[in-house]
Amino acid sequence: MPAVVYADFTSPWCYLASRRVDALAAAGVDVDWRAVQADPRLAVTGRPADAATRDVIERDMAAVERLLLPGERLPWTVPPVVCRTEAAVSAYAEGYGAGVGADVRRLLYVAYWLHGLDIGSPEVLRKLLAGPILRGRSTSSPLRDYGYAVSVSGAPVTTEAWRRMRHWRDTWTRLSTKALPALLVDGEPLRVGEEALRWLEKELVATGAELSPDLPDPARYPAPRVRPSKDWVSRVGGSWAYVWMPSPLR
Secondary structure: OOEEEEEOOOOHHHHHHHHHHHHHHHOOOOEEEEEOOOOOOOOOOOEEOOHHHHHHHHHHHHHHHOOOOOOOOOOOOOOOEEOOOHHHHHHHHHHHHOOOHHHHHHHHHHHHHOOOOOOOOHHHHHHHOHHHHHHOOOOOHHHHHHOOOOOOOOOOOOHHHHHHHHHHHHHHHHOOOOOOOEEEOOOOOOEEOHHHHHHHHHHHHHHOOOOOOOOOOOOOOOOOOOOOOHHHHHHOOHHHHHHHOOOOOO
16 A cells, blocks of 8 residues: 555645655655645635735745755745635546546646645636646546536536545544644554655655656646647637647746
8 A cells, every 4th residue: 555645735844745746756656645625614715815824834834945855846935825725625636536636736736836826716727727637537528528627616526526535534534633744654653744744755765766857747738639720619619729728837
């Protein structure tokens, strides 16, 4: 059984964990990433990052940066809003089931921590994640044909993703900790927060993994078999519009 990480998208500690999981994956080490919502009490629109909130984020980021290995990078800016992550967790659960969870996870962290996007907004997520969702193997028409990662309400599109989210949430709740990231390795005690990051660090060093591997663009769209004309797309081929779209983060 691979190591299992439970994490939230608005936690700087989890952001570093995500980067380290990417580096381990590039080195052939499997880590099962499961997304949970750390604070379901937040309003749907989130909470603006006022001066006090910014101070907390900056202190947390300073603490996280002290854990960086030589050559390890963690680019970030203070997000303007602390987002409610229900929609982001829904989107990740769909991406996970479609076999593109790692790309969806990377896009969500970069969108929030580097570009300050509202990852609690279904409209933002539908545009942001269309590329990987279209590349996925989902058999659900909204995902397969249109790249919709979430419903208009921010809930998952498929029943399978809803069940997956419930399983992740219930399992995390049984761990009796609110600290994230939370890391489970078969036969070993639970590690949370800095201890979880230290375990990932140990694995990085042990495997000799490249700390910032050159990974494919997670937002890329699937290559079409035939490139339709812009005129045809504008008239009848709306679902083919992605062929002409740039990466949403460029």
